[in-house]
Amino acid sequence: xxxxxxxxxxxxxxxRSFIVIGSIAVGIWAGLLIIGFxxxxxxxxxxxxxGTTTGHAQIHSEAFDIEPLSGAVLGDESAVDQLRAEMxxxxxxxxxxxxxxxxxxxxxxxxxxxxxxxxVWPEDERAQTTLPMSLVEGDxxxxxxxxxxxxxxxxxxxxxxxxxxxxxxTFQDAEGTLSRASFRVSGIYKTLNAxxxxxxxxxxxxxxxxxxxAPLVHELLVRYNETVDTDEKTIELASALPEDLSVxxxxxxxxxxxxxxxxxxxxxxLVLGIIMMxxxxxxxxxxxxxxxxxxxxxxxxxxxGMNKGKLFLMILLETLMLGFVGGPIGIVLGxxxxxxxxxxxxxxxxxxxxxxxxGVQSIIYPEIVPEYYIIIAxxxxxxxxxxxxxxxxxALKLNPVEAIRGQ
Numbered sequence: 001x002x003x004x005x006x007x008x009x010x011x012x013x014x015x016r017s018f019i020v021i022g023s024i025a026v027g028i029w030a031g032l033l034i035i036g037f038x039x040x041x042x043x044x045x046x047x048x049x050x051g052t053t054t055g056h057a058q059i060h061s062e063a064f065d066i067e068p069l070s071g072a073v074l075g076d077e078s079a080v081d082q083l084r085a086e087m088x089x090x091x092x093x094x095x096x097x098x099x100x101x102x103x104x105x106x107x108x109x110x111x112x113x114x115x116x117x118x119x120v121w122p123e124d125e126r127a128q129t130t131l132p133m134s135l136v137e138g139d140x141x142x143x144x145x146x147x148x149x150x151x152x153x154x155x156x157x158x159x160x161x162x163x164x165x166x167x168x169x170t171f172q173d174a175e176g177t178l179s180r181a182s183f184r185v186s187g188i189y190k191t192l193n194a195x196x197x198x199x200x201x202x203x204x205x206x207x208x209x210x211x212x213x214a215p216l217v218h219e220l221l222v223r224y225n226e227t228v229d230t231d232e233k234t235i236e237l238a239s240a241l242p243e244d245l246s247v248x249x250x251x252x253x254x255x256x257x258x259x260x261x262x263x264x265x266x267x268x269x270l271v272l273g274i275i276m277m278x279x280x281x282x283x284x285x286x287x288x289x290x291x292x293x294x295x296x297x298x299x300x301x302x303x304x305g306m307n308k309g310k311l312f313l314m315i316l317l318e319t320l321m322l323g324f325v326g327g328p329i330g331i332v333l334g335x336x337x338x339x340x341x342x343x344x345x346x347x348x349x350x351x352x353x354x355x356x357x358x359g360v361q362s363i364i365y366p367e368i369v370p371e372y373y374i375i376i377a378x379x380x381x382x383x384x385x386x387x388x389x390x391x392x393x394x395a396l397k398l399n400p401v402e403a404i405r406g407q
Contacts, residue, residue, distance in 0.1 A: 002310055006317040013290060020286050020319075021326040024380055027279040028330025029337065031272055031376040036338040036366030037346070038268045042261055043367060046250075047227065048192040051130040053200070054253045055097070055221035057234050059083070062246050064101075064218060073216050074098075074245065080217045086240065087222060092233050094225040097124035100205055101218040104171030106151075110160035117171055119205040119216070128223045131189060131202075138163050138187030140202075147207045148186035152197030156188050163188065169203075171211075181211045195256055222247075276383045283387035287319060291391045295398060302400040312392045319388035323381045330380070331373055341366050 010017045050056055063072045074080050084096045100119025105112055122141040126132050132140035136153055149169075151161060161167065165185045172178060183203060191197055209215050224233055234249040241247060291298070302311065345363040 002314050002317060006314050007321060009294075009314070010318050010321055013293065016286055016290055017322060020283055020322045020384075021329070023279055023282045023286075024323050024326030024384055025330035025333060027275055027380045027383070028327060028376050029334040030275050031379070032331070032334030032373065033337055033341075033366065034268065034271055034275075035369055035372045035376065036334075036341070037364060038264055039369050040366040041364055042264055044365070045192060046261075049196075049254050050223075050227060050250050052134055052191045053129065053131065053193060053196050054250045055128065056224040056227065056230055056250055057222040057237055058248050058253055059087070059220040059222060059237075059241065059245055060218065060248070062244050064246075072218055074218065074220060077215060077217075080220070083220060083245075087220070087237070090237065090240065092224050093237075094223045095128045096223070097121065097128040097221040098217045099219040099221060100208055100212075100216045102171040102208070104169055106155075106159065106201065107168040107170070108159040108161055108165065111158065113155065113159065114199075115155070116200050117169060117208075118200055118202045119208040120202050121205055124221075125202075128221060131191070134189045134191050135187050136190050138185070140187055140189075141204050143186060145184075145186065146210075147181060147183045148204060149183040150187035150189055150202040151185055152200065153188050153190040154194055154198045155201065156185065158198070161185050161188075179211050181207075183207070193254070196254075272379070276379060279380065280383050280387045283319065283384055284390055287315070287388055287391035288394060291315075291395050296404055298395055298398055299400045299404040302398070303404060308396045311395055315392040315395055316385065316388050319384050320381070323384040327377050327381060331377060334376075335368070335373070338366050338368055342368070 059074065061072045061074060074083060080098055084098070087093055087096050098121060100117075102117040102119070104115060104117050106115050120141075122132075125140070135150070138150070140150060141148055149167065156162070156165075159167070163185055167183055167185065168180055169183055170178060170180050189197070189202075205215070222237065224230060230249060234247055238247045298311065302308075306314075342365055345365045347363050349363075
């Protein structure tokens, strides 16, 4: 009985009902779009960092952060080969890449900067990272020659460098003595991580060995077969390592990426909160107006015996019914909009410098996150239900006699 009355009541004022239905639909649509773009940006930034620079995890000596050279190597060549074989035997590991890591200075004719020098095995980088595909000029150690250097575009611009420019690198050799060597720029790369580009440069490991006097492997990059349950995989990886070695996940290797994720999550909560508050006050306003317009009707219902509990329930049901009509509309609109945006993207080229600092491309593509469809729908319906409480309480305070008289 109450369901039929509630359903009939919501269509007595079609305009007002459509406003509430529209508000609910727009709330769900906006929530799904915001979540889609947030996940799209986060996943793009994470995939870029993992793919081009950090891998899913990195293995170092326990002394790595204390002494990057003396005693901080993973071992001699045979020990590193054995370590790689053991890691690659794990079912979730797709491959590994060994690296030399040195702190040093780069000097150009224009300026000098502190940098991290990455001595790489080019064949490993091509197999396990997408860095070689991030070059905007030159090549990734493919041309013949000695003492070649691949540098980030942002760092190259700061130092006034271009292809074939000569620079001097200063770093410690295997004995801890400062060494200097001349290199020529053979490639310029650009990733989505501007901070990384400004601080890291790459040289062939053999060129470093000529100066350091010994092959040094400080880091083993590990790539998983997929970016799912990476924390659990990293824990399992750590359990397979000797006690003198440690493993860091990509979140710890690139902390600014985790910070950007945290900021994005905060912004997401704030924006969704604003949407829900706007929806809350919109529904409250419309339902209060509906109560005022229906004072005589509500007074007659109470006069013929409808108790306050049933009256309260009827008004709650009216709002929920509007939500159940607007909810599916909002989900369908949100899904269709996200799918369209996934194809065309949103062009924010005018903001590309700021987006680059966050590790995001200038064209953003959202992602569909099915589990959040239900979450957003529940949030909106809960907001609608809460919004109906105040109007329902207002209705309970009506005096039947005065309401029938229109007072």
